[in-house]
Amino acid sequence: MRVFNFSAGPAALPLEVLEQARAELTDWAGTGMSVMEVSHRGTAFTALAQRAEARLRALLAVPAGYRVLFLQGGASTQFAAVPLNLAAQGARADYLNTGLWSSKALEEAGRLAVQVNIAADEAASRYTTVPAPAALRLDPRAAYVHYTPNETIGGVEFPYVPDTGAVPLVADMSSTLLSRPIEVGRYGLIYAGAQKNIGPAGLCLVIVHESLLGRARADIPTMLNYARMAESASMLNTPPTFAWYIADLVFEWIERHGGLSAMGERNRVKAERLYDAIDASGLYRNPVARECRSWMNVPFTLVRPELTAMFLAEAHAAGLTQLEGHRSVGGVRASLYNAVPLAAVQALIEFMREFERRHG
Secondary structure, three states, X not given: OOOEXXXXXXXXXXXXXXXXXXXXXXXXXXOOOOOOOOOOOOHHHHHHHHHHHHXXXXXXXXXXXXXXXXXXXXXXXXXXXXXXXXXXXXXEEEEEEOOHHHHXXXXXXXXXXXXXXXXXXXXXXXXXXXOOHHHOOOOOOOOOEEEOOEEOOXXXXXXXXXXXXXXXXXXXXXXXXXXXXXXXXXXXXXXXXXXXOOOOOOEEEEEEEHHHOOOOOOOOOHHHOHHHHHHOOOOOOOOOHHHHHXXXXXXXXXXXXXXXXXXXXXXXXXXXXXXXXXXXXXXXXXXXXXXXXXXXXXXXXXXXXXXXXXXXXXXXXXXXXXXXXXXXXXXXXXEOOOOOOHHHHHXXXXXXXXXXXXXX
């Protein structure tokens, strides 16, 4: 039986995509082989790679002058790749600290001899807010400004894009990319782990303006060099071919279902309904300031914490799975990525109300 999967990642994939992958698993594109068995440099896979990039560019309306890279590993690898590609040793870089993932990114930059300027730090609110635009302490000499538009663990989301002037803006969009339309031209570099709205874990997308290529340090590892990867069409070595294939199927699925505008509207409705249910409850609480609540990741607690384990166990028995909060914070978290249907959210809300009726 298929369950309703609220995992923060690896996350739910569209059932249509899984069924197509199953049908093609042993004979992909008439090759008589699985896509996992064909050469990444052969004509069949090269055509897939080009098609996937074209679909992604169309979905995001990527302007001219940007390169799209399909890279190995998750977003955490980019915590090192970004400073190694964009900042010389001793250069300054601005970081906005709004939670666990942005803090990990700035710590990695510091280990790589970047002078990290924490241009905003929301520790005082226990990372339940984002900084006001006027509160950003940006350095006009910085090599780049890094921020995390959506903090997956804390459920905090920026309701605006920081204005960094002439300084390139870098965004970890792991939980944001493909959830709604974005204006790519406002960014110097976007990166995103695939395991939220894109495909399986093991793939990372990077969208980088060409003007930022060629700035890498001389001692950068070759496999982290964006310019080298761009020159080789992301095939400097054997790429994660199956993940790339699934990403192409996901891009096609988004196209069939109305593109990013339709995805954004559905995601807005899902999030609003769940937050409304939490706010109307006497048992559940969401700690995040209303103006910066995430559409993608909705954490909440029970005012009687001793009921949390029972809530999770009963939810799992009801087919509502992977609702455990991150190990660092506990509680409950429902991730509402593109492949999570509205029916899943409605089922969760109904379960929450019934649980509260019995235990509230």
